Amino acid sequence: MNLMSMLIFSFILALALFIINLFMPNKPDINKLSPYECGFDPFADARTPMSIQFFLVAILFILFDLEIALLLPIPWSMNTNPPNMTMSMTTALLVLLTLGLAYEWSQGGLEWAE
Template identity: 60%
Template structure:
């Protein structure tokens, strides 16, 4: 236990010392300007927003959530009742597939 305690105290102190003694970066106008998601902060803020970019971001979040929901599946299959995990997994995948079919049928996936 003392070794772990010493490590948890020593490593952050070493990192603090290194960050203090390492050379600082010199800020310039580009580094000091706020980051605006690819839009120039000096232009008009009311530019039209790309719907293709918005839908791509929404799909990324949707499938990222799907992966997060399915990630515990291998551990759940080792439980005492693995059919419960399989049932919930099939329910989640069925709902996502039904939502994808609905959006496809409504024409929400047409990029042009």
């Protein structure tokens, strides 16, 4: 199967699933509309606003978790690319992330109490 036929097949399949979804009946009931908390009744309203600091810390965690994933292949890159280029790219990545963390810290995004 060549690339064009796979693209056409994927588009037709996605379009067919979308059309089927449009004509399916929507029957909400009390169980579908209630928030699920491990089988227990909810303790509070599920739509209460959360603190923005929680989201900032979560985004920072994901960002630095991805940094580790980007830094893991460096030893293999040292064997295939010139070491100067590998080290300069690694240093650029670390400097960029450090500047972003410093900016976040200076703006008070890591402070829990205001």
